[in-house]
Amino acid sequence: MPTLTWYERYPHLFDEERETLLQQGFSLEQVAIQQHKLVKFTGTIQFEGESFNILIEYPKAFPHFPPNAYCQNVQFQRHQDVQSKRLCLYEEWKDLDFEVFGHNIVERIKEWLHGYKYGFSPDSEINGPEPKQYHQLTSGFRGIILTPRELIDNWSFSEAVFSMRIARLRDIWQGILVDISGAGNTIQAQPIHQELYKNYPVVHGMCFDVNSTPPYFHSGVEIVQWLEAHGHENVLQKCISASHHLQDQNSMFGPLLGIRFIDEDELRGQTRRRFMIVAIDFQNQFQNPNSIRVTPMCIFESKDISEEVVFRRVAELRPLQNMSAVIVGLGTIGSSIALDLAKAGIGKVALVDHGSLDVGNVVRHVGNLQQLGQLKIEAVTAHMKSHNPYIEIQEIPTYVGAFQDEEVLTNWISSADILICAVGHSPTERYLDRIARQSNTPTVYTFSSSGAWSGRAFRVIPGTTGCYHCHQYFIDDGTLPPLSAPPEELVIFDNGCAIPAFPGSGLDTGIVSNLASRLAIQTLLVGHPNAYEPTQNDHIVWYSRGKNGNLEIVQKSVGKHAHCKWC
Structure with missing residues (x-):
């Protein structure tokens, strides 16, 4: 269906704009409006003996967006687009709370020419550079x-x-x-x-x-x-x-x-x-x-x-450049966390995973089809390096439960500022918890439920929060909410019954990984006043489905459980 132009929708406004600019010595370009349905006015503004040929062009979304002004005969060194000659008359990155009309543009051009001649007032400019383009x-x-x-x-x-x-x-x-x-x-x-x-x-x-x-x-x-x-x-x-x-x-x-x-x-x-x-x-x-x-x-x-x-745009996270993490499990959630930490600017990461990238992974993994068959640690490392070339990455291609030399893993975890377990496998979590407790290493555990209907991210800070087992006790007694899952659990066996996979959208697992990344970074940056403010919530449960279509997040602090025999 053909749409009306702004001057057809608002004929009275068009008449007002035309009359105002005609009084200012501008003329309407007939060819532009007749052949292209564009409203353009051309004219000359005199300023201290110099003539400036000005084009005022109305966008098709006028009056919601202001007209543009171009100086066609002078190339300025500041506040003018090099190629189009458009003048920068207002801060476009701000959401204007008023409508700008033709007479406002003419007045602003005259102010602009005064600034060009005698220098721009600091109050009229943002405190940012204008590098030459x-x-x-x-x-x-x-x-x-x-x-x-x-x-x-x-x-x-x-x-x-x-x-x-x-x-x-x-x-x-x-x-x-x-x-x-x-x-x-x-x-x-x-x-x-x-x-x-x-x-x-x-x-x-x-x-x-x-x-x-x-x-x-x-x-x-x-x-x-x-x-x-x-x-x-x-x-x-x-x-x-x-x-x-x-x-x-x-x-x-x-x-x-x-x-x-x-x-x-x-x-x-x-x-x-x-x-x-x-x-x-x-x-x-x-x-x-x-x-x-x-x-x-x-x-x-x-x-x-x-x-x-x-890293200028994440300057508040710069203390991360002197910190390190160990990430165990580079599946859907773990790979996204690794990339999040790289983009945040962490200095050093050890990646632990034994799996390789399969066809079904790519719809929710940071790896892609061009990396098919690669070890996940190799694929994830490539993406991390492509965003942050300054990061130091140690690849450990092994299954944690079969680690040949536990001392090697223990040394990595004990020297790290944080351990992140994204395996979603209770025996592995308990095994890593033992090592982390011995070395007093803060740990974030995270996983999603079947179908990615929900997910958890919780942290253990030795001596400060409850331990890994405290979280489990609080889940069992109902203090911490259960995850939601589809009535019938679906399992995909692409590689046989020993290696099950679970369906679920990357949109939903991505939220779980973001929550875990944020919790990990918040934990790392405690004591850095310009970074994230500290949180008292140690356990996060996210629901994407199973709540009558509503998204829901539950956050709670976790101390020592009365029945925990581990801490």
Whole structure:
């Protein structure tokens, strides 16, 4: 069914907007509204002797979303999208509690031009940086290059040769800067960063240091001229000499040029060095004079990478980088917990599991079909490393009950800050409880019921909470609620009767694993005031079904049980 445009739904509003903007000297673009049903007004705003050509475009969801404004004849260095020329007139990430109309936009543009001319008021800006988006000017192909901070910060060269690993993945080039060499010295990225794309081919280019910020440019000639105006000589020739890939007739890009420059970072007005890589537009003539390869300019989008940058959005969890965990059981719940801890930034993890990834696992496991047949610890390690390259992982491919040397397992558990048991097997839990009690290691136990109708996550902190057996006593006497399960328990025997599997959605087991992860992290971060506040609840029961369609969570603290003979 055809839908009405906003100006057809609200004709009086359209008339008001048109009249208001006509009075401001703007005119309605007839072609846009007649052929594309888009409402656009164009006009000129004069400010202190300078003319600014302005386009005001109304979104189809107006008035729920405000109009956009574009300055078409001036490229500003701040508060303007490089490619579209759209002006940043308001903080779009905030939920506006009022409607913005055309006259509001014109007033805001005039305020914006005053800020552009005389400086923006701190009260009108967020206290955040606005780094230059050079890559938006690129036509042709797209690329993203990771630039390790240790290379950029430790730079001591005016000019140097750089190396990067790069490969094409579908429609994007992806890579990482690995070293910089100049004046007889070489700075290398740390091994953790070099491992990220270790199988990608290496290419080289020439880089230059400037104590300035490059202007926006649209061709390699412009940036070469700018660098030479800042004291560097024969820039293009040096880039060609360093770019050995130009000898390959199948090379997709021209000479590589790098720039270390000053840009805004972290806070408004705060600067640091950043790195940019440009593949210069180039005509490459090989030995055959009729063989000429023309490559377009590409400004690679550079992304700083360091442990600080990766975990900036979870800064309150940073104490985890100095902590360790042992996770026993890497099934549906355990694998998700392992990935949660990696993304949270834990420093060291030992994974214990003897199983391999099967077809039926992938609908609720972090592993996927491309990892079919791998040991679960290998599959999970790969996913953990892909999110957190800084984590240290020890793989222990064994069945806990058949551990050849209990002392090895005991040493791992006793040296860990927490043990997580996600096996859902009572004999294994009791066995691990004995080891954890001997070493005073806090432990989180977690599992789901058949069909993932419900699940438990509970913790034991030696000397503080009740022990593992106290929890069982409280479950038996009804103090802690029972799990819910389907009336008829379904079991799947993909690999014979000795290895049963239980149905249940990953949506539901995922909640159980999230609760267990949160409980584990909360336990680890006790005493760190900027992290999660401590909880007194030691036992969590989650119900996804069996409660008349309602989701339910029960949380309780657990002390010593009066009849417990273990503690």
